[in-house]
Amino acid sequence: MASSINLPVYQPFSAPQKPSEPRVGVFICECGEQITDILDVDSLSESAVESDDVVFAGHAPYWCSADGRKLMQEKIREQSLNRVVVAGCSPRTHRGIFKETVQEEGMDPELCGMVNVREGCAWPHRLDQDGANIRARDQIAMEVAHLTALTPRIPSQAEIASSALVIGGGVAGMTAALELAYAGVPVTLVDRKDALGGTATKEDSELAGELSAAVEANPSVEVRLNSRVTGVEGSLGSYMVGVQNGTGEQPRGNTDGPFGTVILATGEPDEETTHLAEMMRLPQDAAGYLADLRVRLRPERYLERGFYVCGSAHHPCDANMAQFQAFSAASRALRHMGRGSVTLRGPLAQVDAERCNGCSDCSRLCPFHAITMVERPEGVSLSTIDPLLCTGCGNCVSVCPVEAATLSGWSDSQLDAQMRVALDYQDPEPGSMLPEAGGLGVAALNGDREPRILVFACEWSGYAAAELAGAQKRAYPANVRVIRLDCSGRLQAGLIFNAFEMGAAGVLVLGCVQKLCHYERGNERAAAAFDQVEELSGLLGLHPKRLKLAWTPPDDGAALADMISEFAAGVDEAIRSIV
């Protein structure tokens, strides 16, 4: 069985630290005067303080200004705040500023959240001021609940070793090795043949000759001919590579490393390429060419693995193109190694060792190959998540049949807490047959409570489109409550059912367009969860117009506003038809 990247030691899941008593500060931004003509910031501050955990709420013209940030830091000190919610404009543009602000004051930046009350509430609902204010009040309270229920993860540290392994001694491999060596990085260059040069044609033999002379003369490059890579282990930034030396009857193997980066310049694909690709979990196309994984995630949340492909292993090319790619690969490798020590924060999935039943659904599903099944002496293998590779998409949480996987940052309790606020849900009186505001149809008709639509919006699709719709001042109904997710794949069918039980009139799930999920296949996961709900909805008497799944491009605000309006109208119709 091919070696794979896994943690050397199986680490049992330890119960997270109970969070210290939350002391939340809510900072409402007036954005100059852009929202004060619609939102009543005094009233919002007063409502915010009503939450048990909120010890301070205040508003200011520009919390993001230098003066505003200073004042925020003063308040954090003064009130010993350990969680901050900023209600203002877009987290997608401003969260970095506020996270930095709280971090300077010694607070964990993960405990700083933002709510968009401008593009999110004020602007799209400018014609429904009451609705805008109620929605803003609720969205703020939802974020407070979200942060209060958050148990922050311990940041992960990675050391990227400044040393490189180059597999393949052709034109591409030699060029990359030399570039790295010139930059002061020690390189081990491995080739399965007994001479450097790869498949350089006669035309390029002069170039190949020059390169191999330079490589042999360079003290920083260690050349291992007649050698093959047999395994790549260790963790990100510190790979230990098994190299088998020599042909014939007695091949000697040893382990080299730690390497910070591995450059693959293995030439036109063959079975050994496939073997290597499986070993290192690199994608191959139909013809066997290797590709770098194209990742569409924010740099602060995702750490590249340090594997780079160049030359005809990547696609057919001549010597010129191979060199060009080698320069590119070497420069990316240098940038990666130049990071030195890296700290990763953000949502992180973890597995409860006691609950895990070894089914390995998560491991097969994880798009970033962050999960491996580690054998346990007492029976079923344990799903083990590498914190350096986990991107916090939550797909594993959604698929786990025994709720062993949890995601700090988007845990079930955080989502539950947000939903309760969004839908104004109170637990039923003990002993009552039906929940006070429960039932899949009953709640929505409850007296003068306005029907509420819960929107699960993935940050990359629906949430972005909703902010854009607001920025473009496009109107849609104010009875929506948006829960922002990193990936729609986080959703389980159970969560959607919970929403209806808590009294949601409608549930709208917004995910990325087909094949464009930033976490590879999260939207397919969302579709699967949604299908489960849809199938059962008939049995449960849930009118089909009350739920919808929409693939939403992030840059079409008009389409989203229209779609929400249409959905809300359908929900209204559906609810009336129940009576």
Add this chain to the structure above:
Amino acid sequence: MIALTIDGKEIEVEAGRTLLDAARENGFHIPTLCYHEALKPYGGCRMCVVELETPRGPRVVASCTYPVEDGAVVHTDTDQIAGLRKVAAQLLLARAGHTPFIQELAASVGVDSTPYTLPTDACVLCSRCVRACREIVGIGAISMANRGSDRMVAPPFSISSADCIECATCVQVCPTDAITLKHITDRDRTVHMWPSEFARGACRLCEYHADEWMDVGAEEQTVHG
């Protein structure tokens, strides 16, 4: 603390602030276009110009980039300033007068028509998208390219960007809705390799969804490269 005077009012601000910050925090209204609170100032649109008194007469500076100085005397609304803002607004109207944002901006400085004629383009080269991608997102998939009247916002070599993460932050900060993701990661990519031209099939996401290349016409060659 720095003491300065804006429109006759004496104010105190901390060192390191810009004239624009100082003015806005003290209730003075200065129009801006390329300024965005989450981005480093660019000083490109010239709407925020103010007059600084100097021994050799008034000096016009972009308030978004000019740091506060002790004893500075600033005027935000003189005839000269009004005239400069008017010209800037008229030029903007000529280029992007079809966009609501530019119409409103021009109206805010008393301009509703323009004597100039320019090719219509919603993009006013304010560089908010470029700065957002670099400073907020940390990637820099797009930049300003070319100079003079050829200046435009583009990914490197105007080829579909491999670095863009399609977060649409650029789309969000664009004041005139000029940029969409299509401009950065369009589906087709043409790679010029002398002497042939190969048109790539759909490779928007990643290099290895080979099954997506299948619908290309017989005339085109799909070469992975």
